[in-house]
Amino acid sequence: DLHPSYLLCCFFGPILPFYERVIFACRDDPCPVKLNLSVGAYRTEEGKPLVLEVVRRAEQQLANDRSCDKGYLPIDGLADFNKLGAKLILGDDSHALEENRVVTIQCLSGTGSLRVGAEFLAKHHQQSVIYVPNPTWGNHPSIFTLAGLSVQYFRYYDPQTRGLDFEGMLEDLGAAPSGAIVVLQACAHNPTGIDPTLEQWEQIRQIVRSKGLLPFFDNAYQGFASGSLDSDAQSVRMFVADGGECLIAQSFAKNMGLYGERIGALTIVCTSEDVARKVHGQLLLVVRPMYLTPPIHGASIVTTILKNSDMYKDWTIELKGMADRIISMRQQLYEAIQARGTPGDWSHIIKQIGMFSFTGLNEKQVRWMAKEYHIYMTYDGRISMAGLSSKTVPQLADAIHAAIT
Numbered sequence: 001d002l003h004p005s006y007l008l009c010c011f012f013g014p015i016l017p018f019y020e021r022v023i024f025a026c027r028d029d030p031c032p033v034k035l036n037l038s039v040g041a042y043r044t045e046e047g048k049p050l051v052l053e054v055v056r057r058a059e060q061q062l063a064n065d066r067s068c069d070k071g072y073l074p075i076d077g078l079a080d081f082n083k084l085g086a087k088l089i090l091g092d093d094s095h096a097l098e099e100n101r102v103v104t105i106q107c108l109s110g111t112g113s114l115r116v117g118a119e120f121l122a123k124h125h126q127q128s129v130i131y132v133p134n135p136t137w138g139n140h141p142s143i144f145t146l147a148g149l150s151v152q153y154f155r156y157y158d159p160q161t162r163g164l165d166f167e168g169m170l171e172d173l174g175a176a177p178s179g180a181i182v183v184l185q186a187c188a189h190n191p192t193g194i195d196p197t198l199e200q201w202e203q204i205r206q207i208v209r210s211k212g213l214l215p216f217f218d219n220a221y222q223g224f225a226s227g228s229l230d231s232d233a234q235s236v237r238m239f240v241a242d243g244g245e246c247l248i249a250q251s252f253a254k255n256m257g258l259y260g261e262r263i264g265a266l267t268i269v270c271t272s273e274d275v276a277r278k279v280h281g282q283l284l285l286v287v288r289p290m291y292l293t294p295p296i297h298g299a300s301i302v303t304t305i306l307k308n309s310d311m312y313k314d315w316t317i318e319l320k321g322m323a324d325r326i327i328s329m330r331q332q333l334y335e336a337i338q339a340r341g342t343p344g345d346w347s348h349i350i351k352q353i354g355m356f357s358f359t360g361l362n363e364k365q366v367r368w369m370a371k372e373y374h375i376y377m378t379y380d381g382r383i384s385m386a387g388l389s390s391k392t393v394p395q396l397a398d399a400i401h402a403a404i405t
C-alpha cells in the first residue's frame with residue numbers, strides 16, 4: 001500500500017506549462033533591470049498595474065451605499081450585470097436580445113465562462129470535437145479537454161508571412177465534421193496579435209454556417225484591441241446578426257483592469273426563446289456543483305459603470321488610453337528595431353493588434369535573451385506589448401538585434 005504522500009508526488013511532476021516556468025524564472029532573476037513581457041496584463045509607462053479611475057469611483061460609490069450586502073448572488077449571477085454585459089457585446093440594437101433568444105450568466109471571468117460553456121457543450125452538444133486556432137491561448141486546450149471535449153486544431157498562423165494563414169484556416173474549417181465546435185478569438189488574437197479583416201470574417205461566417213459548425217467566441221479583449229468597444233465586437237455581431245447559434249465568453253479582466261475580480265459572462269445565443277429558457281436551466285445545473293454562485297464585488301463594479309452614462313463614457317476614455325499606449329509601444333519598438341538595422345522584415349510588430357506581438361523569435365533566441373538581457377517572454381516568442389514602456393523599448397530592441405545577428 002502506497003504512502004499517501006507518495007501518491008501525491010506522483011501527480012506533482014513537471015506539469016508547469018511553459019509560460020509558468022518563464023514567470024518563475026523572471027521572478028527569481030535578481031537583475032534590477034529585468035523585463036517581464038510574458039504575462040498578458042496591462043502595465044503603465046511606469047511598469048505598474050493600473051486600477052482605472054472609474055473603477056475607484058465605482059468602488060467608492062458602492063462602499064458608501066449602505067443597502068449593499070454580501071449575500072449570495074443567484075447561481076447565474078447579478079441580473080443587471082448579465083443584461084448590461086450582453087448588450088455590451090451584442091449591441092443595443094441586437095435582434096437576438098429583442099427576441100429573447102439570449103442567455104447570459106455571470107462566470108469567473110473569461111476562463112470560467114469558457115469552462116462553463118465547455119462543460120455545458122460536453123453534456124448537451126451532439127458533437128464533442130472542438131477546433132481551436134493553431135496557435136491559440138495556452139490555456140484553451142486544457143480548459144476544453146478537462147471539460148470532456150476533444151481538441152483539434154485549425155491552421156491560423158503562417159510563420160512565413162508572419163500573418164494569417166487564411167486559406168489554411170478555411171480549408172480546415174471546411175473539412176471539420178458538421179456540428180463541430182469552433183473557437184474564434186473575437187479580437188486581439190492571443191498569441192499572434194493577428195485578426196481576420198471584416199471581409200475575411202464574413203467568409204469565415206459563411207463556411208461556419210454552411211458546415212453547421214458551432215462558433216464559440218473567446219471575447220477577452222473587447223475594446224482593448226482597437227480602443228473601440230463596438231469595432232472589437234464586429235466579428236461577434238456579424239455571426240449573431242445571421243440568426244444562428246453561438247457562444248461567447250466575455251471577460252472584464254483586461255478592458256476594465258479587473259483581473260483579480262474574476263468577472264466575466266457566458267452568453268449563449270439560441271434559435272428561439274424556448275430553447276434559451278431550457279439552456280438557462282441546464283447552465284444552472286453546471287454552475288451549482290462547480291462553484292455554487294459567482295462573486296459579487298466585480299459584478300457590482302462593472303454594473304455600476306455600465307449603468308451610469310458618465311461613468312461609461314469615462315471608462316471608454318481610459319480604455320482607449322490603454323489601447324493607444326500599446327499601439328504607441330508597437331510603433332516605438334518597430335522604429336527602434338529599424339534604427340538598429342536589424343535584419344528581416346519587422347513590420348508585423350505594427351500590423352499586429354492587441355496585447356501581444358508574435359515576434360517570430362525562436363525558443364533558442366528567447367532563452368538567450370532571458371539569460372543575456374534578462375528579458376522574459378513566452379518560449380513561442382510572444383511578448384506582451386503592455387509590459388513595455390518608452391524607457392524599456394531600447395533594451396528590448398538591443399536584445400532582439402543581438403539575438404538575430
Ligand SMILES: Cc1[nH+]cc(COP(=O)(O)O)c(/C=N/[C@@H](CC(=O)O)C(=O)O)c1O
Pocket residue numbers: 038039040041108109110111112137139185190218220250251252253259264
Ligand atoms: C484569449 C484569452 N482568453 C481568456 C483569457 C482569460 O482571461 P480571464 O482573466 O480569465 O478573463 C486570456 C488570458 N490571457 C492572459 C493571462 C494568462 O494566460 O495568464 C495571457 O495570455 O497572458 C486570454 O488571453
